[in-house]
Amino acid sequence: MNYMLFVRKWMRSARIGHGTNAHSASTVFVNTSDTRRIDVPKPDTYDDTHNTTIVDNFLFELDQYFNAMGVRDEASKLGITPIYL
Numbered sequence: 001m002n003y004m005l006f007v008r009k010w011m012r013s014a015r016i017g018h019g020t021n022a023h024s025a026s027t028v029f030v031n032t033s034d035t036r037r038i039d040v041p042k043p044d045t046y047d048d049t050h051n052t053t054i055v056d057n058f059l060f061e062l063d064q065y066f067n068a069m070g071v072r073d074e075a076s077k078l079g080i081t082p083i084y085l
Helices: 003-018 051-067 074-084
Strands: none
Touching: 051 074
């Protein structure tokens, strides 16, 4: 099975479940109560390679990025993820 097709279908179904449509913009609010800030490197964009290891690494990198940025809401993650596809 094409893993990116699977991820895209999953994202599409999750959007429907959260009541957002594919064209809506998502705003992410990060709680920054502390004045210290770190620079979080942005994840690489996915290059459409159909290899399970590359897909898993891409999804892991996205998850790490979201955790570092304080994005916990699934709807926000779904709004940001297409930027890197």
